[in-house]
Amino acid sequence: MNSLAPAPTLSPDQADAWDSLAETFGAAGIDIIAEEVQPAEPGKGRVMAVIGKAGSGKTLMLSMITKALLASGVDLISPDYEGRKRKDRRSVAILAPTNKAAFVLRMRGVPATTIHRILYTPVYDPQYEKIAEWLTGTGERPVIEGLTDVALDRAKAFYDQHASIPGALANAGLRGSDFIRGWTRREEGLDVGLIDEASMLDEKQFEDLREIFPVLVLFGDPAQLAPVGQSGAMVFDRLAAPQRLILNRIHRQADDNPILDLAHALSDDRLGFDEFESMIRAAARKDDRVVWAERVESDLMSRSPVLVWRNATRIRLIHAFRTAFGAPGDALLPGEPLICDGLELPLKHRKKRIDLEARGLIKGAQVVYLGPGRKPGFSRLHVIGAEDPRLSAASIVKIEMPDEDEPFIPYAARMGAAFLHGAAVTIHKAQGSQWPQVQVFGPDISAAAWSNRAEAGVQLWKRLAYVAITRAQERLFWITKARLARPSGPLGTADLTADAAPLALENDEA
Known part of the structure; x- marks a missing residue:
């Protein structure tokens, strides 16, 4: 058993869900127990759903599954930059329907982004693509005219801590317009998609995700409100019973919430x-x-x-x-x-x-x-x-x-x-x-x-x-x-500075 094996820390319903997901990934060529991956095979696809109310441990499951996939050698798909695709690469993306939902996950240590950021990918200026390749470990340290070694070191230090290409380049003194020439809609499919707040997905988004990800795992709360126009039904409601992994136990903090x-x-x-x-x-x-x-x-x-x-x-x-x-x-x-x-x-x-x-x-x-x-x-x-x-x-x-x-x-x-x-x-x-x-x-x-x-x-x-x-x-x-x-004082924006500082870019007007 590997050091990431989560069974001792999971409740029975979570352990059952973990076993079912491990079997699903294994059938797709990703063994999260032995930490081994095999090349993808056509036709090996499935949708699973982890379903539970607030406090049932869905975010814990999402976090642990993410860690296990990465430890197995699966690449995390970044919304910033993907680089050259290796023939044998396996990938995972952790997605949420909204910026705020993705932000909540990132604050809990889960490297999430929005569905939109994965549907669209940046087109980099070739000169700055060399920097991105170096930062992601797929290229040599570049020599860029006008960019000093000190600036490159700042970019590397930032990337090592935050894993953001635009943030690293901004830390080197560059603006988004310096290195991103535009955005293009994704054409190639990926491997594994972990989707949080799945109760918010409508049918069109669900079908789009199924086209991109052969293995799709939805995390959702059945007690929330379904998207407008879906008569109270959620996309995971129509899945077969073996595809619906139910978390029934409610986990509380020591000082009940x-x-x-x-x-x-x-x-x-x-x-x-x-x-x-x-x-x-x-x-x-x-x-x-x-x-x-x-x-x-x-x-x-x-x-x-x-x-x-x-x-x-x-x-x-x-x-x-x-x-x-x-x-x-x-x-x-x-x-x-x-x-x-x-x-x-x-x-x-x-x-x-x-x-x-x-x-x-x-x-x-x-x-x-x-x-x-x-x-x-x-x-x-x-x-x-x-x-x-x-x-x-x-x-x-x-x-x-x-x-x-x-x-x-x-x-x-x-x-x-x-x-x-x-x-x-x-x-x-x-x-x-x-x-x-x-x-x-x-x-x-x-x-x-x-x-x-x-x-x-x-x-x-x-x-x-x-x-x-x-x-x-x-x-x-x-x-x-x-x-x-009555308000205690005037409106202001000073509280936003710390939130924006690590990744803020001096973007041109759009």
């Missing part, structure tokens, strides 16, 4: 909404990680949106937030949060779309406005959770107003990235994200309970409550009234 306790109480069919709120109130009296709050904290909204069910609630809270911070009627303040609502670019600008999406500006991305760009209609932006978070892009910002059909538009380029305000978001859009502190607007959950709606046989209010409260990593605020606390 009251937020997870509340989440798992929702599985009781007899539990009503009023009884659930009583449980929240009781938890708040015992543990300060749960807060029974009669007003929304405006200070938290700039980085952690209030989670709501109804769009009308979202719009009213956004308007109250902007009013509280004294935002002008014709512009945004630096520090205001935005949500990317897609890219409005014609087909002839396909390369520009690929560039922006590959940098993290995909639909649903959380963004902070930093200020106007150098060109009219452009905005400087910080993409939360992106590996290279700073960029400038043509922007179409739409801020919906209460009781008005037309949104207020402070910035409107002819085409570019479209944004909605992000101080409050629907619970559906919050899936895949987590924040240290989360505010859930209780009156909206109550309205869902009164509606008597169900989704895939489960009361809608319970699905909404489960998803909303499990977004909280450290502290949950259950808001009971439509009131907003």
